[in-house]
Amino acid sequence: MSDNPIMGMKEQQRRRARINRLKKTIIWTIVLWMLLSLIAIVILGLTCFSLNKRLNNIYDFLTSASGNVAKVESSIIDESFEGETLEEGDVTIEYNIDGVSADEKKLVYLTFDDGPSSNTDDILDILDKYGVRATFFVVGKTDEFSQEMYERIYEDGHTLGLHSYSHKYSSIYSSVESFEKDMNKLDSQLYEITGQHAKFIRFPGGSSNSVSSVDMKEFIEWSTEQGYVYFDWNVVSGDATSVHYTVDELISNVIDGVHKHDISVVLMHDATNKTSTVEALPKIIEQLQAEGYTLLSIDENTQYIQHVSVDTVVND
Numbered sequence: 001m002s003d004n005p006i007m008g009m010k011e012q013q014r015r016r017a018r019i020n021r022l023k024k025t026i027i028w029t030i031v032l033w034m035l036l037s038l039i040a041i042v043i044l045g046l047t048c049f050s051l052n053k054r055l056n057n058i059y060d061f062l063t064s065a066s067g068n069v070a071k072v073e074s075s076i077i078d079e080s081f082e083g084e085t086l087e088e089g090d091v092t093i094e095y096n097i098d099g100v101s102a103d104e105k106k107l108v109y110l111t112f113d114d115g116p117s118s119n120t121d122d123i124l125d126i127l128d129k130y131g132v133r134a135t136f137f138v139v140g141k142t143d144e145f146s147q148e149m150y151e152r153i154y155e156d157g158h159t160l161g162l163h164s165y166s167h168k169y170s171s172i173y174s175s176v177e178s179f180e181k182d183m184n185k186l187d188s189q190l191y192e193i194t195g196q197h198a199k200f201i202r203f204p205g206g207s208s209n210s211v212s213s214v215d216m217k218e219f220i221e222w223s224t225e226q227g228y229v230y231f232d233w234n235v236v237s238g239d240a241t242s243v244h245y246t247v248d249e250l251i252s253n254v255i256d257g258v259h260k261h262d263i264s265v266v267l268m269h270d271a272t273n274k275t276s277t278v279e280a281l282p283k284i285i286e287q288l289q290a291e292g293y294t295l296l297s298i299d300e301n302t303q304y305i306q307h308v309s310v311d312t313v314v315n316d
């Protein structure tokens with residue numbers, strides 16, 4: 001019996017020690033858990049940031065080349081133009097545009113966006129070889145080669161149009177003032193080279209783009225007030241889509257598209273990575289010419305091909 005109090009004390013000490021160990025374990029578990037949570041929060045936050053950035057890049061990529069938007073919407077665009085362009089139907093309709101008879105009036109306007117690029121010279125050589133005039137909606141570049149390309153486009157008799165100096169949607173479409181500044185900068189640059197003010201505009205993303213936070217009508221109004229005519233497109237080659245079309249596919253995209261219209265404005269791109277466009281171009285021209293189409297550059301007589309018709313925005 002004399003051992004009992006000592007045994008009891010020892011037992012109590014052991015229990016205390018066990019409780020203390022348990023307490024420490026619990027505290028350390030909580031601390032560790034909090035630490036891990038904190039690390040997880042930081043990692044998730046960083047991942048979120050990086051994913052957001054990548055998403056923005058993808059978005060920029062998709063929208064920086066106007067054709068992408070176009071391709072997605074091309075079927076809608078084609079349909080929406082059914083009533084506006086002079087569609088081929090079962091009935092032969094006799095109509096005239098500037099005295100050109102119906103038979104001769106199958107017109108194709110090849111347009112190249114986003115240049116000048118390392119492909120511009122080749123594109124111009126091909127156009128020259130086939131005696132074809134086209135339209136280049138250019139962006140602002142300051143290097144010597146690009147200056148030569150602007151000049152050659154103009155000297156070769158093609159139409160030099162404005163596609164915006166920066167081609168940055170976020171800045172050009174942030175306000176009419178910003179758009180005006182950007183377009184004036186490009187026009188001044190081209191004026192220095194050609195001595196001519198541009199007459200035609202292609203809105204980056206087209207007049208129907210859903211990227212601009214400001215209503216496109218405001219930019220259309222400004223452009224019209226300045227005397228610019230804007231052109232969208234009703235045929236896309238697909239050279240700016242994320243789908244990498246083969247040369248043959250680019251050709252058939254254009255040819256099939258052109259077959260649906262009597263007057264086609266074809267969207268293509270003059271960009272360094274678009275070498276397939278350069279490869280496809282001779283065959284596109286050969287086939288269209290063989291089928292009796294006339295290839296022209298956009299001028300004052302060109303029938304408007306606009307996704308958002310200027311008439312719905314500006315009432316004279």
Ligand code: ZN
Nearest residue numbers: 064065066113
């Ligand atoms: Zn573009």
